[in-house]
Amino acid sequence: MPYTTGKIAAVTGAGSGIGRALAMQLHSEGCALYLSDVDEAGLAETRAALSGSAAVDTRRVDVADKAAVDAWATAIGEREGRIDIVINNAGVGLSDRVDECRYEDVQWLMGINFWGVVHGTMAFLPLLGQSPQGHLVNISSIFGMIGVPTQSAYNAAKFAVRGYTEALRQEMEGSPVHVCCVHPGGIRTNIARRARSAASDLSPDERGQVFEQFARTSPESAAAQIIRAVEKRKKRLLIGGDAKFISIINRLFPVRYPALMPGLGKVGSALDKA
Template sequence: MTYADGKIAALTGAGSGIGRALALQLNREGCELFLSDISAASLNETLALLPRQDVPADGQVLDVADKTSVYAWAEKIAEVKGHVDIVINNAGVALISNVENNRYEDFEWLMGVNFWGVVYGTQAFLPLLRQSQQGHLVNISSVFGLFSAPTQSAYNAAKFAVRGYTEALRQEMDGSNVHVCCVHPGGIKTNIARAARSEDSDVNADERDTEFQKLAHTSPEKAAAQIIAAIEKHKKRLLIGMDARLFSLVCRLFPVRYPQILGLLTRNASTKLVT
């Protein structure tokens, strides 16, 4: 029997990437799922791919930047289940833009999903996690929540904010029944770079994706397996990928000079990519 067997999980951003891989593995392990994604087509595809159709799974089209909708989703689950055991705030988007050219509407869009979506998902579901014998809250930050890069000011701001928010919450939950984990993935082979908003009209989505995949060495399936293992082991912080561990070390050793060092390590490609 796996740790997730018989448990109930709520997961955002389940239509692709890490979210879909998490859904498939949790379902395989016997975990009842409440999945959400902003794309109905992607969400339905994930539901159709679930390997165990005997394990309950529900899908909800959801914009995590909409507080009312997130709370309504949590209330719906509370009415039918009374609690959840695992909450993973995974939904995320990307924006590639220099600070001088940042449009407020793009910045607000990114913060709405990447930061406020985490806040809404956390606070809406904490009461349900409190009702679990052992609750697990997992918030997905990024390796870009550990270091900053040009063209990533908005993404950095959101992911650093997720890190700070989650680490503060982790201390507040110390000694309670709710385990809190902040996850920092390195380069994961997802479509986030292809789907990013970008001010650079000279680079199209296919070119962005090609460059991103050169540095993305970890599959969504491997990332999902590590996240699920971190839940079982009650890890407080998870770095996914050798790149994340290396970047974290470099930033701690060289807090001022890390941009030059990381630029050499990645041949400056990191300035155009997101993780």
């Protein structure tokens, strides 16, 4: 029997990408689901793709809105009394040089990629504490370990998620709540298509095609690894050979890594042009 069978999970950003893949695998394993996304059409598509007997509840939630996240968690608590797995997955992209970036775009990204994680964490921690074995998974990125040109805002948010989650993990030692920080490498999702860029002169589809040249891991593979990390109570998860390689180079050469990985600059440059 899969570890997640009979458990209750909440997943943000479930309307596409890793979030949808997580929903599908968890549901196939008999896990009851509470799914949210700001994209109602995408969320409906995810719901329609699920088949099985486990309960599914969907709700439009903007994770940047603290009141909305709190209301979602409160509703789940009133209905279930606990939550076993929370995956703060929702995220967006922004590709611009610092000197060309719009201030409102940085605020938009930080509201979702960082504050969305904070809101989800704080809203659900009490419910996770009611589970015999609660699991909190926060999605950072390999860009939460290294800086990349034109990705300053995204880097800032993902570095922040990493630090926030690692501190929380230490605070939760000895409690029923297991905390994991996930660092995906390139995952084939729509994040580049939906990214903002003040300097962009390409269409969303062209932007996605550029990104997919560097994205080697499928959302389904990423989801499977995350779920197994929950089962094994891993504290940190690197997804993809690119993430593992970059992590090693960064540890060995914390200042020189840009010169040793010139391809990173190309990724940032490509996304910026996208």
